[in-house]
Amino acid sequence: MPHINSALPRSPHANHNKHSVVKQVKPVIVVGGGWAGLTAAIELVRHEIPTILLESAKQLGGRARRVPFENKVCAINNSDAETSPKKQAAIPVDNGQHLLIGAYESTLSIFRTIGVREDSILKRQRLTLNIKRRYRRDVKITAGRLPAPLHIAWGLLFARGLSITDRIRALTFCAAMSNIDFTLDKDESCLNLFNRYQQTDVIIKCLWEPLCLATLNTKIDIASAHIFLRMLREVFTHARTDSDFLYTYTDLGATFPEPAMEYIEKNGGNIRLGQRVIELNIKNLRIQGVKLNNTTIECEQVILATPHSVTQKLTAPYTELRPLHDQLKELDHQPICTVYLQYPSNTRLNTEMIGLEGTTSQWIFDRSIYGQFGLMAIVISSDGNHMSLDNDALCELVEKEISELFPQWSSALKRMVIREKRATFHSTTNCNQFRPGNKTAVNGLWVAGDYTNTGLPATLESAVRSGSRCAHTLVKSLQC
Numbered sequence: 001m002p003h004i005n006s007a008l009p010r011s012p013h014a015n016h017n018k019h020s021v022v023k024q025v026k027p028v029i030v031v032g033g034g035w036a037g038l039t040a041a042i043e044l045v046r047h048e049i050p051t052i053l054l055e056s057a058k059q060l061g062g063r064a065r066r067v068p069f070e071n072k073v074c075a076i077n078n079s080d081a082e083t084s085p086k087k088q089a090a091i092p093v094d095n096g097q098h099l100l101i102g103a104y105e106s107t108l109s110i111f112r113t114i115g116v117r118e119d120s121i122l123k124r125q126r127l128t129l130n131i132k133r134r135y136r137r138d139v140k141i142t143a144g145r146l147p148a149p150l151h152i153a154w155g156l157l158f159a160r161g162l163s164i165t166d167r168i169r170a171l172t173f174c175a176a177m178s179n180i181d182f183t184l185d186k187d188e189s190c191l192n193l194f195n196r197y198q199q200t201d202v203i204i205k206c207l208w209e210p211l212c213l214a215t216l217n218t219k220i221d222i223a224s225a226h227i228f229l230r231m232l233r234e235v236f237t238h239a240r241t242d243s244d245f246l247y248t249y250t251d252l253g254a255t256f257p258e259p260a261m262e263y264i265e266k267n268g269g270n271i272r273l274g275q276r277v278i279e280l281n282i283k284n285l286r287i288q289g290v291k292l293n294n295t296t297i298e299c300e301q302v303i304l305a306t307p308h309s310v311t312q313k314l315t316a317p318y319t320e321l322r323p324l325h326d327q328l329k330e331l332d333h334q335p336i337c338t339v340y341l342q343y344p345s346n347t348r349l350n351t352e353m354i355g356l357e358g359t360t361s362q363w364i365f366d367r368s369i370y371g372q373f374g375l376m377a378i379v380i381s382s383d384g385n386h387m388s389l390d391n392d393a394l395c396e397l398v399e400k401e402i403s404e405l406f407p408q409w410s411s412a413l414k415r416m417v418i419r420e421k422r423a424t425f426h427s428t429t430n431c432n433q434f435r436p437g438n439k440t441a442v443n444g445l446w447v448a449g450d451y452t453n454t455g456l457p458a459t460l461e462s463a464v465r466s467g468s469r470c471a472h473t474l475v476k477s478l479q480c
């Protein structure tokens with residue numbers, strides 16, 4: 001098996017960072033080119049550390065990536081899907097509709113680091129929750145133009161479609177959570193928490209349940225109240241703009257992975273696509289290298305920015321990593337389905353996104369913001385009966401629901417289903433105890449990804465925060 005000499009030339013473009021004097025000779029290997037791995041690689045090259053990023057797929061982005069829209073029903077199993085040059089010509093959509101929020105501090109910061117201007121890729125909108133209900137009055141909650149958290153109190157107080165009791169109970173809940181700083185002594189299910197605070201059925205169905213499913217991708221009767229409250233604290237308690245919705249103007253590939261790749265390569269980093277790491281080389285409690293299909297790369301530092309199931313497999317053979325492996329085994333997965341329906345180009349939602357209550361379809365996004373007129377993305381989070389339907393049957397069900405809710409629309413012209421079966425980890429009660437930190441028991445081996453102990457749900461922000469923290473801790477360790 002050939003060994004690659006992994007030393008890299010220093011880039012003339014490298015940033016001159018004051019903290020860059022480190023005793024690193026061999027490059028750091030980042031395994032995985034999702035948002036966590038890319039962020040880690042950006043931070044490393046920013047500190048002038050030679051970096052090689054190995055990604056098993058033919059494209060970057062991982063679970064937040066571009067895919068071509070084709071008139072067919074297909075299932076994509078995570079990031080193994082490759083985009084052939086022929087397919088690239090098709091309309092670009094995402095492997096699942098994503099929404100960012102104003103509280104994504106680390107994500108917005110890494111965009112700035114690589115020179116991506118927020119207003120060039122994101123459309124900011126003040127929090128507005130439109131919930132369309134079958135046979136009942138729709139609900140609309142719009143945050144007020146007041147400092148946080150008064151903006152949310154205003155939104156609930158003047159919400160449309162809620163009774164006085166609904167509003168008072170929701171406000172009482174928010175005030176009670178604020179009093180305990182959105183933290184609980186013991187974790188419990190979200191439903192249990194809502195019931196303890198006497199939330200009405202309508203408030204649960206039209207506010208808390210959709211928020212929980214959208215952010216934790218977990219059903220409310222088993223979802224972790226710890227993680228849900230942490231999310232509420234991040235979004236509602238600091239600045240008013242933290243609760244803004246941020247819609248991307250472009251597909252996910254162009255939003256971050258592509259500019260990130262350009263930045264990393266310009267600053268001396270090396271990105272290798274189609275390179276699957278199959279084994280770690282660990283001796284005497286030290287990482288010595290990584291094994292690919294037909295080669296080995298020697299190194300002293302490795303960041304595994306792979307999904308937790310892959311990290312679990314790669315760490316399985318080593319007794320020193322057994323506790324980490326056993327922890328990761330406890331974290332289960334949840335799917336997210338996205339059904340893309342192309343209607344005639346004059347079909348409009350009249351807003352970017354609407355929540356749907358009482359149907360299998362949970363959210364509908366109008367992709368005219370991407371210039372894709374008449375294209376709707378319908379999102380179904382978490383597990384459910386829809387997962388046992390085949391793609392044709394799922395499309396039929398979703399189209400029927402949409403035609404009932406929007407009877408003025410004509411039939412869809414094209415359709416595509418994307419099932420991400422391992423979209424996120426399952427944010428069940430007490431799952432935080434199984435989420436590891438970035439440092440492992442093996443010297444020089446680090447882990448990063450949305451599943452690590454950020455306290456946040458599995459989101460882009462969790463991935464970016466984890467990648468950034470991991471790289472900073474690694475750099476610090478090299479400076480010591």
Ligand SMILES: Cc1cc2nc3c(=O)[nH]c(=O)nc-3n(C[C@H](O)[C@H](O)[C@H](O)COP(=O)(O)OP(=O)(O)OC[C@H]3O[C@@H](n4cnc5c(N)ncnc54)[C@H](O)[C@@H]3O)c2cc1C
Nearest residue numbers: 032034035036056062063096098099277449450459460463
């Ligand atoms: C359908 C869907 C909708 C979502 N919606 C939202 C949303 O609206 N808002 C939000 O904030 N978040 C959302 N998320 C979650 C978000 O996409 C993820 O939390 C985030 O992308 C995870 O990034 P990561 O870098 O931790 O992991 P990943 O993206 O999984 O990256 C891991 C990378 O490692 C690579 N890899 C795996 N094995 C190997 C190997 N052996 N060798 C080399 N490389 C390997 C993979 O190909 C992948 O590129 C959604 C996710 C999905 C799937």
